[in-house]
Amino acid sequence: MITHDQLDRLIAGQLTPSEFDELSRIYGSETLRRILDGDAKLRESIVLVSAQPPTTNLMDRIDLSLEREASIPAWVTFLTRWGVLVGVVILAVAVVSVLPVLVESGAGGSSSVSPLLISVGAILLAVLGVALYLEYGDRR
């Protein structure tokens, strides 16, 4: 019986002439012809059932989408592509800016900027970072 590898390579046309001759000697050229003939007919039938026109005017829809895409401002495209990174950077800035304030507050030190102001700013930055991630993070 023909092996998986022999069948795979025969059907894919990957056998060398000498390998083909060898298989013909083992299984008979009629068997190989039937395999190739059957596969060609299967291909022809699958191609036929796969060739169906779109139900809507797909090209028009794609055209519209492409035009919309081309008209999107550069900064939105930038965010779409790099939204995750921008979000992470903003989040990191938020954490870095709030940490010294927390440390200083914990140590009882004083700061020239109100800790509350910095904390609120950091939280806003963090929220913005997370929002950017949620909005653009899965569209890259």
Place this chain on the structure above:
Amino acid sequence: MHTDPDHDIIERAVGGDHAAFRTIVEAYQHKALSLAQRIVKDRSVAEDAVQDAFIRMYRSIASFRGDSQFSTWVYRIVYTTCLNILRAQRRAPILDPLDEEAPPSWVEPEIFDQLDRSMIEEVLQDELQKMSPTYAAVMDLFYVKECSYEEIVRVTGMPLGTVKTRLNRGRVILRDALFVRLPELRP
């Protein structure tokens, strides 16, 4: 054999030429649709997937370096877009029991001579529609797009052995379904 659009058109599209990209869309829309249809099974969802896939290609075409055939790159984006849709619908294939090895199988040519063409088409259409998305995708890539095994590996990310197993199992499924209509030919 599938052919890439003219090399010059691809280069122009990579360089941001909108008209060149449109030419590519025209060249691939039907092929992309048949692949999407095999995976998501629903014509309307397949059209949405193809639309989405072309937008993704438009956004990322500058990253096409020519390491693989352009068609492979196109089919890969269509394939992953469709799988993402299935995941979002929680219909993504997880484990497929059909992945067990089957004896090497081919379809006897006599079937096509003795069965009515419309019946053959009906059987194949039914079976491909029922077939697991990843199996049907491999069948489409091999038989319709005429991709080599290696190209199918690049498109789907499946190991080479899995691609071959699924092609063989796909043939077994179609062959068995055809034999149901013509049992006297079953060896």
